[in-house]
Amino acid sequence: MTGRGAEKRERILFAARNLFLRNGLRATTMEAIAREAQIAKPTLYAQFADKHAVFGALLEQLVADKHAAFDAALSSEGPVADRIGRALVAKFDVVAAAVAGSVHADELFAAHHEGAELFARSNEEIAQRLAGELQAAGIARPEPLARLVLAAAKGVAEEGIASANLSTDLMILAERLIGPELGG
Incomplete structure (x- = not known):
């Protein structure tokens, strides 16, 4: 282009x-x-072709921005549970910022099924990245833990994507789920 x-x-x-x-x-x-x-x-x-194609392009941008923020936080310094917590916060901060202040946020979230395949691929890539970090940290079963952490984070975010406590809640989630696996 x-x-x-x-x-x-x-x-x-x-x-x-x-x-x-x-x-x-x-x-x-x-x-x-x-x-x-x-x-x-x-x-x-x-x-x-139509407004759904435009919406799809916006979803692609959102996913790319989520991955960039997630990867940057995950690649930062510090203990693995902290880095994963920061990566989850970064990922959901991108989503929260994308719909901030809109009274139509629920409609837009409901419409994201248009990008279901895109989000499924994105979630799988993020799960693999997390599993790699967990394995490198010596966790015996990294794949199931990565899926659990992501599912729990999604639930926390769905409860309050705009909550002032979201960052704290995600950091606690990572600490509590990953910490015991590290023996700490």
Whole structure:
């Protein structure tokens, strides 16, 4: 994609994100996205078949941002339980920031089934990365523990993605689930 095409795509995604957060997925139309992005509808349709394709592109961006934040925190210094806790916090902070302040957050979370395969691949990659860290730390059964930690973190985040306590709760979760396995 040329620089001009990439710039238009970014404008489209920025406009769509704002509209989805402000109006919800159902109420956002391709016409509204084109108007918000200040482009012609044919230009929009040249990039995306429909608003679900636009939403899918936003989900891909979200997953890439989650992975970058997760990997950076996991690669940081410190004990494995702390690094994993920080990585979980970073992952869910990206999600929380993506829907911050939107009254349509529940609708957008419910609509993420459109990216179910994308999220399944993402979750598997993160589980493998965690299992590798746990194995390197000497934990005997790293894969089941990685799945357990991720499932528990998902439950904690679903209960309060915007909670002021989410970071603390995720750090405690990692400490309590991983610490005993390390003998500490």
